[in-house]
Amino acid sequence: MKQLIFFLMGMLLCLAARTQDATVKELKEAASKQIKKDAADTIPARWKKGGLITFNLAQGALSNWQGGGDKSTFSVVSYLNLYAYYKKDRHSWDNTLDLGYGVINTTSLGTRKSDDRIDLVSKYGYTLHKKLSMAGLFNFRSQFSPGFEYEAKNASGAQPRTKTSTFLAPAYVLLSLGFNYKPADFVSVFVSPITQRWVIVQDNFLSSKGAYGVDTGKKSRNELGAFLSADFNKEIAKNVVYKSRLDLFSNYKSKPQNVDVYWTNVFALKVNRFLSANITLDLLYDDDAIARWQLRQLLGVGFSAKF
Numbered sequence: 001m002k003q004l005i006f007f008l009m010g011m012l013l014c015l016a017a018r019t020q021d022a023t024v025k026e027l028k029e030a031a032s033k034q035i036k037k038d039a040a041d042t043i044p045a046r047w048k049k050g051g052l053i054t055f056n057l058a059q060g061a062l063s064n065w066q067g068g069g070d071k072s073t074f075s076v077v078s079y080l081n082l083y084a085y086y087k088k089d090r091h092s093w094d095n096t097l098d099l100g101y102g103v104i105n106t107t108s109l110g111t112r113k114s115d116d117r118i119d120l121v122s123k124y125g126y127t128l129h130k131k132l133s134m135a136g137l138f139n140f141r142s143q144f145s146p147g148f149e150y151e152a153k154n155a156s157g158a159q160p161r162t163k164t165s166t167f168l169a170p171a172y173v174l175l176s177l178g179f180n181y182k183p184a185d186f187v188s189v190f191v192s193p194i195t196q197r198w199v200i201v202q203d204n205f206l207s208s209k210g211a212y213g214v215d216t217g218k219k220s221r222n223e224l225g226a227f228l229s230a231d232f233n234k235e236i237a238k239n240v241v242y243k244s245r246l247d248l249f250s251n252y253k254s255k256p257q258n259v260d261v262y263w264t265n266v267f268a269l270k271v272n273r274f275l276s277a278n279i280t281l282d283l284l285y286d287d288d289a290i291a292r293w294q295l296r297q298l299l300g301v302g303f304s305a306k307f
Helices: 001-036 203-208
Strands: 047-063 072-088 089-108 109-127 133-142 145-149 161-165 171-184 187-200 218-237 242-250 261-269 276-284 290-306
Touching: 047 276, 072 290, 133 187, 133 218, 161 203, 171 218, 187 242
Parallel strands: none
Antiparallel strands: 047 072, 047 290, 072 089, 089 109, 109 133, 133 171, 145 161, 171 187, 187 218, 218 242, 242 261, 261 276, 276 290
16 A cells, blocks of 8 residues: 555556646747747947938929028929838937929029038937937028029010029028927927037128128127027828928027027829829028018929839
8 A cells, every 4th residue: 555655656656747747848949939030120229320312303482591692483303211210228329311402494584503402310318208308409500502583584585583592502400409399200309408510601792792691701609699590290191291391599698589490391193103293381580681571382293203
């Protein structure tokens, strides 16, 4: 009887040991499955890069536009947008470059001119909270060919014109420290109480006139003020993307109540893979350039491609 009891106990211990070994093995396998990474996860995706290129035929209108031009325009416009975003742990670095170039026919005066811009933004952020970061921002904005204001043809058939702008006249260089709030992927707001801005007028003719608030004969002007930049980029309807950027700057040194405004808006309708339609509306206000609102509106149809 004792031998039978010992035999049964031995069988139970062996069964328990085997069961335990199987359980431990299953737990190890489950654990290995939980920590196993996909191939894509083994290499951190720290950089996100891409761009958009467009070629458009556009009908538009200008009002008080200091880049030059007339009220009604027909233009051929090319546009290139490049971006490179970096993210690792609490660190982020967002870079965007916008290049635009167009040949504009002003219908009422029958003139041709170029209309272009270069706009570089680089922003570094250190995350304090899920939606809030300390940030530093650098912005350079200018154009790279001359702009003119045209007059009607005189009796001899000549058409007088006056230079209003060119490369680095004006140019705006901005260095800013502040906070970046990003409540959603498609919107961000950067606010800075301490911003240095330089207004550059390298052209001798425009400098001699004291254009864009620079002292007569001087080539630059330094300003200290507060700065806000808000960005919005979202598909608001099927195949319709709205992209907007609003920059506000108040100069502590001179008439801080007169806030400079730079607001650009683009509605992009994707017709198919390569065909798109765009509505662009730009609003500017800078009383050092002209104490009136500047307006540019374009409606264009053409080729577009992402890469």
